[in-house]
Amino acid sequence: MQPSYKASYQEGLTTLAAIENSAESRADFESLMRQHQAMVFSVAYHFLADRSLAEEVAQDVFLSLYRNLDAMKSAAHTTSWLRRVAVQRSIDEARKRKRRPQASLEDTVEPATPAASLDMLRSDVLRNDALWRMVAALPEIPRMVVILRYQEDLSPAEIAAALDRPVATVKSDLQRALALLREKSARRFGDTL
Amino acid sequence: MKRALLLLGMAVLAPVVPLSAQIQIGLDQLASKAKETVDITLDGAMLQMAGKFFSGGKSDDSKAKNLLANLKAISVKNFEFAQEGQYRQEDLDPIRAQLKAPGWSKILGDRSDKETSEIFTKSDGTRITGFAILAAEPKELTVVYIEGAIDLADLAQLGGRFGIPPGVVPDGKGKRNKDKTKGDQ
Amino acid sequence: MSNFEDQLRAALQRQEPPRGFADRVLERTGRESADRLAPARRPRRMWAPVWGQLWWGPLWRIGAIAATLTVVSFSVTTYQHTREERAARQAELALRIAAEKLNLARDHVLRNLALPKDN
Numbered sequence: 381m382q383p384s385y386k387a388s389y390q391e392g393l394t395t396l397a398a399i400e401n402s403a404e405s406r407a408d409f410e411s412l413m414r415q416h417q418a419m420v421f422s423v424a425y426h427f428l429a430d431r432s433l434a435e436e437v438a439q440d441v442f443l444s445l446y447r448n449l450d451a452m453k454s455a456a457h458t459t460s461w462l463r464r465v466a467v468q469r470s471i472d473e474a475r476k477r478k479r480r481p482q483a484s485l486e487d488t489v490e491p492a493t494p495a496a497s498l499d500m501l502r503s504d505v506l507r508n509d510a511l512w513r514m515v516a517a518l519p520e521i522p523r524m525v526v527i528l529r530y531q532e533d534l535s536p537a538e539i540a541a542a543l544d545r546p547v548a549t550v551k552s553d554l555q556r557a558l559a560l561l562r563e564k565s566a567r568r569f570g571d572t573l
Numbered sequence: 574m575k576r577a578l579l580l581l582g583m584a585v586l587a588p589v590v591p592l593s594a595q596i597q598i599g600l601d602q603l604a605s606k607a608k609e610t611v612d613i614t615l616d617g618a619m620l621q622m623a624g625k626f627f628s629g630g631k632s633d634d635s636k637a638k639n640l641l642a643n644l645k646a647i648s649v650k651n652f653e654f655a656q657e658g659q660y661r662q663e664d665l666d667p668i669r670a671q672l673k674a675p676g677w678s679k680i681l682g683d684r685s686d687k688e689t690s691e692i693f694t695k696s697d698g699t700r701i702t703g704f705a706i707l708a709a710e711p712k713e714l715t716v717v718y719i720e721g722a723i724d725l726a727d728l729a730q731l732g733g734r735f736g737i738p739p740g741v742v743p744d745g746k747g748k749r750n751k752d753k754t755k756g757d758q
Numbered sequence: 759m760s761n762f763e764d765q766l767r768a769a770l771q772r773q774e775p776p777r778g779f780a781d782r783v784l785e786r787t788g789r790e791s792a793d794r795l796a797p798a799r800r801p802r803r804m805w806a807p808v809w810g811q812l813w814w815g816p817l818w819r820i821g822a823i824a825a826t827l828t829v830v831s832f833s834v835t836t837y838q839h840t841r842e843e844r845a846a847r848q849a850e851l852a853l854r855i856a857a858e859k860l861n862l863a864r865d866h867v868l869r870n871l872a873l874p875k876d877n
Contacts, residue, residue, distance in 0.1 A: 403837035421775035511769035626846035690863035
């Protein structure tokens with residue numbers, strides 16, 4: 381027996397509603413992604429020091445957001461959720477690829493930079509690049525602590541939550557990492573900072 | 574995800590929007606008894622959206638768009654029941670009472686053994702500005718309310734697809750068509 | 759905050775991802791959406807058995823909507839288009855019911871007119 385025209389319409393309208401809900405979710409998602417893409421990508425990039433790898437990680441993070449969109453309770457929750465997932469995925473990626481062996485802070489050797497005059501080294505762009513590379517040379521956890529502190533301006537408590545570590549440990553990591561970075565920077569640039 | 578996160582400011586399409594100063598159909602209690610229910614309420618904004626969809630590429634689409642363009646609201650409630658006796662004529666009395674308001678006239682009231690059809694129009698003196706149908710059948714109850722400058726002749730011209738042969742207009746205008754075609758039901 | 763920390767902050771400034779990043783993500787999510795909505799998709803003949811008419815807008819529009827699920831970017835435009843189509847289909851159904859009941863009333867009147875009059 382053929383369905384009534386009304387039943388056919390209702391079926392079609394249900395389908396359209398499903399499509400519409402999906403489209404609406406995707407519109408929401410697209411907006412969130414554009415709002416947070418720099419943060420997520422930068423966490424991965426500064427940590428992994430590899431743009432294509434960082435993009436892979438960032439894509440995975442947003443795919444995860446897309447799947448969990450309904451679980452986002454607020455704008456703040458979404459931000460902290462994205463940050464936490466970006467941190468975890470970046471660390472997982474680094475461990476998977478064994479990009480850096482675990483080493484103590486004192487043993488860390490910063491990667492070589494192209495030879496340049498002292499004046500050039502002091503230029504902001506090269507200094508920033510060199511500083512970042514020093515950060516990228518840090519062991520994983522201190523590296524991420526520094527990134528979350530100075531890229532994201534997070535407090536030690538917020539960093540501890542993102543890394544699931546005690547606050548005191550985070551503070552200690554931060555202190556030691558800063559001391560090492562200052563020392564390396566002073567050696568490289570001859571500054572007294 | 575909470576709607577607070579809708580950064581684009583897109584509101585969810587609400588299927589039912591309260592229409593102030595319109596005919597309130599009610600009858601919600603019948604939905605639980607019906608095997609099939611159609612409940613449509615479209616306000617001006619949604620009718621505009623509908624009109625956009627009919628882009629006017631085909632002549633019939635442009636007729637639909639023109640028909641919708643002058644409408645301010647459409648409300649339809651249609652209940653199909655598995656058995657007779659699931660509603661009473663008295664259930665329609667609150668609607669009939671509203672259709673006695675100034676400007677409204679009953680232009681058709683037909684009662685047979687088991688069916689009643691009542692058609693009402695609202696006029697501003699020169700043209701129809703509202704239209705209502707109460708159709709009570711043994712296993713089906715329908716209330717239609719259309720607000721706006723509806724031309725019943727235009728509605729009739731969409732016939733053949735709506736089950737109305739062209740030219741038949743309930744208020745007596747236009748030609749009567751002896752074609753018994755009931756349309757694609 | 760010390761000068762060195764300011765420099766660290768400058769060195770670790772956020773950077774935008776490579777061009778096209780958003781589109782690539784949307785493409786991946788689009789594929790997921792298409793799979794998720796597969797059970798909800800209906801063939802275009804959903805409208806056809808009853809209508810067989812073109813007045814209700816090209817039936818391909820439903821197919822086109824479904825097809826966009828597999829397209830790279832599912833933009834705000836698609837959402838808006840779907841809202842418009844849903845409003846249009848609701849309006850169609852409402853007008854169809856209205857016309858059907860007008861026809862019903864007409865039939866009643868004609869039937870009564872055909873009855874022999876009592877004198």
